[in-house]
Amino acid sequence: MKEQSNKPEKIATRAAYGGALLEIGALNKEIIVLDADLSKSTTTKKFADKFPDRFFNMGIAEANMMGTAAGLASCGKTVFTSTFAIFAAGRAWEQIRNTICYCNLNVNIAATHAGLGVGPDGASHQMNEDIAIMSSIPNMVVIEPCDGPETKKAVFEAVKLNGPVYLRLGRATVPVLTSDEHVFKIGKGITFRSGDDITIVACGMLVEKALDAAEELSKDGIEATVINMHTIKPLDRELILESAKKTGAVVTAEQHVLNGGLGSAVASALAQECPVPIEMIGIDNRFGQSGEPDILFKEYNLTTECIVAAAKKAHQRKSSS
Amino acid sequence: MSTLIKTANSSTTDIYKLKDITKKVRINIVKMLSEAGSGHPGGSLSATDLLVGLYFCKMKHDASDPKCADRDRFILSKGHACPALYSVLAESGYFDVDELMGLRKFGSNLQGHPDMKRVNGVDISSGSLGQGLSVGLGMALAGVVDKKNYRVYVMMGDGEIQEGQIWEAAMAIGHYKLDNICAILDNNGYQIDGPIDQIMSPYPIVDKWKAFGWNVLEIDGHDMEAILDAYDEAKTVKGKPTIIIAKTLKGKGVGLMEADPSSWHGSVPSKEQASEAVSNLN
Structure with missing residues (x-):
């Protein structure tokens, strides 16, 4: 991809x-x-x-x-x-x-x-x-x-x-991450990469970082499924549940506050039907500030490294539970 | 395509007929609000003559084809006066007059504020003040884009024009010089907390609309001939929108409300008060 x-x-x-x-x-x-x-x-x-x-x-x-x-x-x-x-x-x-x-x-x-x-x-x-x-x-x-x-x-x-x-x-x-082969259907997430160890659900600019994180995790022997969840509402619960059942742990990533965003929606779906360990990447109860996007993404913990760390943590929680 | 009701001449006979309808509409309003136990009688009764003049004489519409693309549109931006609109729609044949007694009750199509998905003849849902003129602007622009000759009528309350969005819309309608839209201001002088000039004065109202590029007509909002003439005159004005500023009485037609308008914005008559009001209206 x-x-x-x-x-x-x-x-x-x-x-x-x-x-x-x-x-x-x-x-x-x-x-x-x-x-x-x-x-x-x-x-x-x-x-x-x-x-x-x-x-x-x-x-x-x-x-x-x-x-x-x-x-x-x-x-x-x-x-x-x-x-x-x-x-x-x-x-x-x-x-x-x-x-x-x-x-x-x-x-x-x-x-x-x-x-x-x-x-x-x-x-x-x-x-x-x-x-x-x-x-x-x-x-x-x-x-x-x-x-x-x-x-x-x-x-x-x-x-x-x-x-x-x-x-x-x-x-x-x-960057362009999708191709003509990717069918876009409102309410249907797209699986960009399949792995059995962890599911990363992302939207917008965080999808690229999720794919990069998956490559990093692979080096450490953790294979991630990466879902491009372009539609946050209605949420593709079916796809999330199917992947969470397969991988047993989930990370969400978005350029949005943690309250009420993609992470909240995914956590809500999982808590009701498939309560697996979940870690969320997003903005934690803060306003933004001036700066170039890359610097801001670092300051607000929206980086590839943050996703990797969150994935390892979720993976660890799964193994120790 | 349905045959829309043709614009009638305002002959003496018509005026008598229309006055008879306003009586029926006012009786409906009093009865339905008393039955509902809550709602807004004052501003429904002040708007009645203006609505009857439109629906029974000047507007192109057809109860048997409520979605007809060529119909004139009406927006009750002061949505809390919906008892007047519901009553006019029922008397026009959009639904059974008996349904009026379901106002505000669970399961009724007649919600506390108008819902276009539930009631044929309601062109847009409303109730949150300040939004209807913008919607009217959109409908008027669609008419221009599609080269249709329908007209758009928007009724606002005089307290409602305290909302900033009204002036955003007034500016844009003036800017686009839309002459297929006619605003109606039900200037009854009162809002929930009291007289408008004491709570937050919108005066001078006429100068404000003129400054935004509007043609302004001032009438007595209970004089049916003046109402019909104003709707006719508005149609003839080209290159700018028209607003009819109608001086009205809050609670018009019901003595105890006319005498104490501040108390009848959002309280309803008891069964006894309603029955006395109905016999006086008859």
Whole structure:
């Protein structure tokens, strides 16, 4: 899997999103795109330039943008709304809950600049809590793709789905981990690597680090299964349980706070049906800060080394129990 | 494609018919709220004439084809006034009038605030204040994109315009110069905690909307002729949105509520009070 990452160029998921909108916008005339004065950063500008009649800049007013999206969707449109994750999920949470999700409308919230990966902008712009608050809303689907090609597939699948989707995208360029052979189905995780000793479940930028960790663990004789859990809600419980039963220990890894993220969801599923040792990699009750992503990932314990250590710990707990 | 109700002329006969309907609607509101034991009578009764003028005269809609793509849309942004909307929808034939007595009860489609998934004729769920004008903007933009000539009506409360999102939407609708949307402000002067000018004054209301690029019409919200004329005039204004600022009385039609509007935002009449109100309305 990993060797493919050397071939295609790195691309940020936000950039892949902009490209995907262009393609699907040409195929589907019902697609409307809204942005809140960040169209260059979110890359919706590409769509705006090509389809000016189906793009509306809503200015710096995210609450209104979400309500407008609901109104458009109620008239049969498939709407994409974009801004930074902190403003999409954070500022407009109640509009998303009451007017988009309660009405189960076809609004796809493509929120870019999620997580610590925003880097130098600092804590005010680093949205590390969005998975928790978005996945708590009934009807909402939450997806965090791991690379550019997967982002494109997610956009196309989101359009097919009837109901709201929260698409969590990043600012930083990331290597390509998936290939054309990887079928993307909402709610179905993808097993990137199979091993019998431990299961690592990751999403977004942490998938690459999970694959690197698996290689390191292999050197020490621990073979890991790595699951790219691109859909956090609905969670692929079946795949997690099947792998946990096989390996007997689980590590989760995400660029998000530990409360209410992927780790919480996986732990909840396991605790109910297959209570195996679990270790979680995520942000522990802290705000972010300015710095380049690599430095921040070290500071907040979101590294390959941290995943390796967590995997060894979980593996040890399994052996000693 | 269904045959939508044609816009009627506001002849004298129509006015009498409409007034008769407002009486029925008000009686329904009083009865259903008394039966429910909770809800919002004051703002339902103040909005009644404005709603009847729309649904029984000026709006293109068809109870037998509630999802018709060409219909005019209505958004009750002040969703707590849903007893008025439910009653108007029932009297228009969207569902049986008997269902009104299920308001707010477990298992009823008539939720405490409107739910589009449960009630035909409700174009969007509402209840959380400040959001309806944005939804109306989305519907109006969809009409422009699809080159349809339907109109979008959004009714707001005067306390509701304290919400910042209203002004985000007002700015955007003004910016896009949408003339297929008509806002209606039920200016009854009261919010839950008291008179709006004492709690958090939104005045001068007219100047604010004008400053956001809107055409503003001011009317007596209980004068049916004025109401119908305002809806007609709004249709003729091109290149900018129109808001009808309707002066109304909270609790209109029920003496004890008109006399003490502050007490009747969110409390309902007892069985005795309701029966007296109904006989006075008759």
